[in-house]
Every structure is written in structure tokens, then in C-alpha cells.
Amino acid sequence: MSTKGDILKKIEILITTHFETPKKAFDFFDDNGDQKLSKSEIKNLLQEAEISxxxxxxxxxxxxxxxxxxxxxxxxxxxxxxxIDEISQ
Structure with a gap:
């Protein structure tokens, strides 16, 4: 199983390599445009970050x-x- 650090690193790599800003990543995964990420939207982000x-x-x-x-x-x-600020530290 991946450690917390491994998971956070994968999320960081996804956001920094595929999006110009963290806000653009947030907006991309906010499927319904309500300016909030639901559990299913977060799962989509994790899938894109290649989390099992x-x-x-x-x-x-x-x-x-x-x-x-x-x-x-x-x-x-x-x-x-x-x-994101925590991940970036």
C-alpha cells in the first residue's frame, strides 16, 4: 500500500505537470461547477494521479x-x- 507521502507526491506531480495552476486543477475536477469537490470528484482526481x-x-x-x-x-x-500548500512543503 502507498504511504501518505507517496500519495501526496503523486497528487503534486499530477497538478504541477498537467495544470498551469492548482486552481485550474480544482476547476477541472469540479465536474458540476459548484466550486466544491465531492467524494466522487476527489476519486477522479486520485485516479488521474494513478492512485490504486x-x-x-x-x-x-x-x-x-x-x-x-x-x-x-x-x-x-x-x-x-x-x-495543496501542505503537499508543496
């Missing part, structure tokens, strides 16, 4: 649990930016 299908559901839940500060079970742009 077996653990995508677990990781998407953990990302929501760790970064969803307003408790709506979605990741807003500001919450996503916090996650």
Missing part, C-alpha cells in the same frame, strides 16, 4: 475528513488550497 482503485475510496474519505473545515463533506477551493 483499491484505496481511492479510503483516501478520498480521509482527505475530506482532514481538510473539510466547514463540515459539508465537500472540499471547497480554500480547503483544497490548504491541502
Amino acid at each position: 482503485g483499491f484505496i481511492r475510496g479510503i483516501i478520498s474519505s480521509k482527505l475530506i475528513e482532514g481538510y473539510d473545515k466547514d463540515g459539508d463533506q465537500l472540499i471547497s477551493w480554500s480547503e483544497f488550497r490548504v491541502a
Whole structure:
């Protein structure tokens, strides 16, 4: 199983190599345009980052649990930016 560091690195590589900015990545994966990422939208991001299908559901839940500060079970742009800032460190 991938470690947290491995997973975060894959997400960072996806965002930095395929998108001009993290905001463009966020907008790309925001399928319904509501300016929030749902669990299924996060799973799509993880799939593109080549995270194993077996653990995508677990990781998407953990990302929501760790970064969803307003408790709506979605990741807003500001919450996503916090996650990206952490990944970049």
C-alpha cells in the first residue's frame, strides 16, 4: 500500500505537470461547477494521479475528513488550497 507521502507526491506531480495552476486543477475536477469537490470528484482526481482503485475510496474519505473545515463533506477551493500548500512543503 502507498504511504501518505507517496500519495501526496503523486497528487503534486499530477497538478504541477498537467495544470498551469492548482486552481485550474480544482476547476477541472469540479465536474458540476459548484466550486466544491465531492467524494466522487476527489476519486477522479486520485485516479488521474494513478492512485490504486483499491484505496481511492479510503483516501478520498480521509482527505475530506482532514481538510473539510466547514463540515459539508465537500472540499471547497480554500480547503483544497490548504491541502495543496501542505503537499508543496
